[in-house]
């Protein structure tokens with residue numbers, strides 16, 4: 121199945137980290153009928169408004185990059201909203217897409233759907249084989265419900281919908297808020313501010329020992345288009361780079377890119393989360409896709425973007 125660039129494509133969440141990268145990638149591919157709406161224009165938690173929007177625009181493709189997203193503390197401290205908002209956003213969007221029989225839909229989950237102690241690297245078949253990481257179990261359950269909805273619609277209605285499970289992402293348009301962000305943008309900001317203020321120590325949350333895998337969002341966007349053109353299977357597919365590093369090693373890399381030369385400490389009172397979640401990306405590699413952006417140049421590009429947008433609202 122190949123996406124027709126002249127067909128209407130709705131990118132839900134098109135101003136976010138992922139949605140904006142997907143939008144850029146689709147533009148690059150010559151897609152001329154892109155549809156987007158901010159959450160102020162269309163709150164996807166509003167079922168009637170979502171149904172009306174899909175009925176009006178009748179997209180041929182929907183990419184669901186709209187969600188309540190955040191780092192480890194945001195997830196830990198707001199499980200109610202991470203469960204409720206994400207369930208409502210995805211159920212409303214998929215129900216509305218089903219009503220108008222959208223032929224192709226890509227749902228985005230996350231590597232946190234897999235068990236906390238899954239065998240590494242994590243294969244798609246590990247789903248539901250063990251307990252979830254408690255700091256993000258609400259978010260993970262919402263995402264698992266989303267991929268099951270995709271499978272149910274495929275089975276019952278024969279629509280060619282798919283799910284992808286990306287690893288931790290970073291890049292332009294990320295959330296750099298010190299409390300609600302993920303680790304990579306948080307560290308870019310913290311090391312930058314320490315450099316500017318002449319601080320001699322930056323403190324990391326947790327022990328620094330957890331391992332994480334980081335994929336540049338432009339690679340994810342490219343993978344999304346690739347999957348829409350080449351993937352047609354009910355099973356979710358992992359999207360990652362296939363290598364990981366410790367948070368302490370990541371901090372060293374960010375410090376080097378930012379030009380911070382002071383000490384790096386730890387705050388073990390903050391949660392570590394999952395010890396490791398390296399995705400097995402062999403199914404995606406076998407389909408013929410591989411990432412293009414290495415971590416260090418990707419970090420440098422993201423830091424340059426951060427400097428260009430200092431003080432700007434997302």
Ligand SMILES: NC(=O)C1=CN([C@@H]2O[C@H](COP(=O)(O)OP(=O)(O)OC[C@H]3O[C@@H](n4cnc5c(N)ncnc54)[C@H](OP(=O)(O)O)[C@@H]3O)[C@@H](O)[C@H]2O)C=CC1
Pocket residue numbers: 132133134135136137138139157158159160162163164165184185186187188189209228229230231285286287288289290293294295302
């Ligand atoms: N960031 C990461 O590391 C990872 C992300 N993912 C997945 O990728 C997807 C996108 O995440 P990401 O881009 O990082 O998140 P962002 O927070 O950067 O963007 C989320 C987008 O969702 C939109 N949105 C949120 N709530 C609503 C709502 N009620 N109605 C309409 N739109 C809404 C926002 O719209 P607006 O800007 O208009 O308010 C925003 O553009 C999510 O499904 C996430 O689970 C998966 C793995 C890792």
Ligand SMILES: C[C@H]1O[C@H](OP(=O)(O)OP(=O)(O)OC[C@H]2O[C@@H](n3cnc4c(=O)[nH]c(N)nc43)[C@H](O)[C@@H]2O)[C@@H](O)[C@@H](O)C1=O
Pocket residue numbers: 189190191192193195230231232255256259287288289300301302303304306307323324325326327330332367390391392393394
């Ligand atoms: C993508 C994925 O992201 C989330 O999971 P996570 O990978 O644990 O998220 P994180 O990026 O916030 O943290 C990664 C690691 O880094 C450490 N850490 C150090 N210092 C900072 C710091 O300053 N900020 C943050 N956020 N973490 C820090 C932190 O303690 C942890 O050990 C899910 O909730 C869920 O949203 C999801 O699906």
